[in-house]
Amino acid sequence: VIERLLESWLDSASERSYQPPFCQMLLADGHRVVHSSRHSAIEFGKDIVTVAPDGTVCAYQLKGKPGGRFTGKDFQSILAQLLQLVTGDVSRPEVPAGAPRRNILVTNALFEEEAAKALDEFNRGLPAGYQKLEVLNRGDLLDAAKRLGMALWPAELADANALLELLVTDGRDVLPLERMDALLTSTLGLQEDAEKPSNESVRRRVSSAAVLTSIGLKTFSEQGNHLAVARGWVMFATYVCAAAARWNVSDARLTSAIDLAVEAALAELAWLTEEVRGEPDTWDRATWFHPLLRDAVFTEVTGWLSLYWVESQRTGWRNEDHRDFLRSFLPSDAQRLALWGEGALPQWLAWTWFLRNTEGNLHPEQQLVSLLAALLRTNGPDAKLDPLASPYYDVSEILRHRLPGLSPREEDSLARDTAAGGSFFVRAFLHLVARAGRKRTCQDAWPEYTRIAHREFRPAERWRFCVIKTGHGQELSEHVPLTGRWADLYAEARNTDTPGVPEPLRARPFLLAAYAMTCPWRATSAVLRYLSNTYYGPAFFG
């Protein structure tokens, strides 16, 4: 079944969607990936640059032709790019000077005889001293994927079902986290009763999981559902962090696998930016049929693209055009943003990071104060307003609760779950306001703050933080002492330690923030303080 699925996926994949797993296959073969980016201008014809185990520098250009044949005409149409691929230098610090070189055209199509002739002519016409162009086609890619370890792929029916269930999900919908969880848990050996695998087995499982993730995200990729695909790669990366932490494996291959997945998620955000830029009046048309849904999607897009903006600002822009475009696209006020539940708060917070990076005034700080005030107003034990539902609910569940006729036979657990009197985020937002040195605001907020139970889930082991839900751990529900001291609050607010977060995740703020937006119940006060320190700036020094 899996082999058929693999063929079907490969035959329908664009070069965008098979680039991440192809990189993971190269990693599995011992390559060091030194460049992989599709969301910037192609680096002189090279989509991927690796250093092979024998030190050879390999430059790849990927061409997707879903379900097709690569003809001589196709070859002729990309001659200029191929010439750049073969003749251009690879001037990267990671590449040893004078290293032997290979140039490879990769396609998921069948390479026709005419194309083979054109390739032969191309190579014969190359000036002396340049390495010939090689081709990896559909058959080679299939063999490589199978070689990765079919034996490690889901063999049990239940595991194969996890993949099949993902594949039958409507690609226009949100990513079903539970189905991704089932797929990654079984592939990476994270089941409760799993025995410790060898380090090599963990590495092979990671490579297999990367290919399965690509297959599982197929319908979402086909629909251009960038946020769903980005979330898929974020989950893959956090689950690899979980495997590394659980089995105590730490090496360059796992690190590269995580980094490539992060890069794939960033690429999706870059493409989303392109889509929004290309269709400014219609990009969100499909959500116009309900105002809450429309505004929730706008909030979600604002959150993710704000994160893309601040991360690019921190680590360097892959596409300079996006900087200016997003500055004009992302909202400067909260008018169109929806606070539909606590699950939206990480998205709002990312937006305040963007504001902080683009506005030199008190506006971002005032947004933090407003969010704190909103939480105190809605989630106090005697609040007159509807409380913000816990972050375990997404916007579709909120809508189902508000509009019972939508799906009358689905369980409305929100009806039995009281959010009044408790909050997963009020502590974090008090801390973020305190970090800004707003002592008076904190003093005003304090009486209401003491009435609210501060909730947080603490997984029993670190690796469990990286999986979407776990049966092992404690939920903390804390009322703070009635009388507090500013000095203590401020000290706590400045603390950027993240106990319970595995180091590979902490070391990648983008991944941690993206995970917090994917699973907002993992956005603890410690996580948000740390991320705000990275993206919003250090605490006010008072």
Add this chain to the structure above:
Amino acid sequence: MVPEYPRIAAGLNWCYREYVRREVGRHLGHLSEIRSVLQFEGTETVLTRADGSRENVGMVRIEAGGRVFTRTSTLDTILTELSSLALDMAHQQSRSVYAAMDKVCEESGQTFDARGQRLDADLFLKALEMVEIDFDDLGRPRLPTLVVGGGPDAVRTLLSQQDDPEVKKRFDALISDKYEAWRDREASRKLAG
């Protein structure tokens, strides 16, 4: 195999579960008014109170069984059987809630052994003295719910004393003290420094 009509079965299954849930709520009476909070992960909650005291609250399994669907069952017998299951579950749930309350009261010294004495105004006021009472914005006390076992007879004496001027005076004095305590408590909600 014979057709199993899975979609119809799933719909009916949902209806039956809803029925049981509502029946449980009905049998729980005032206990169903207690706010419930769902826990999505883990098997334990650690409560930390404002005074710093902590309590680990684990999960309690509540289950009931019976033969609901048989070859001869009618809709009436199905609903009767489901209602009986719901009653069983409600009993287990209320026993569990009262056991938890007993434990907390015992640990915090809020129990009073009446040694078999009949519930009267004196006993009631002594018990009320031990309870923290909050007030609303208009200064009205939010009095706790009184749960008494033994049926209407058990509260007959207490009810007959409620208009007694002496009892009323003691009650008003107690509420006045509680109001002062509440005001002190509210005034202490501050961030100093």
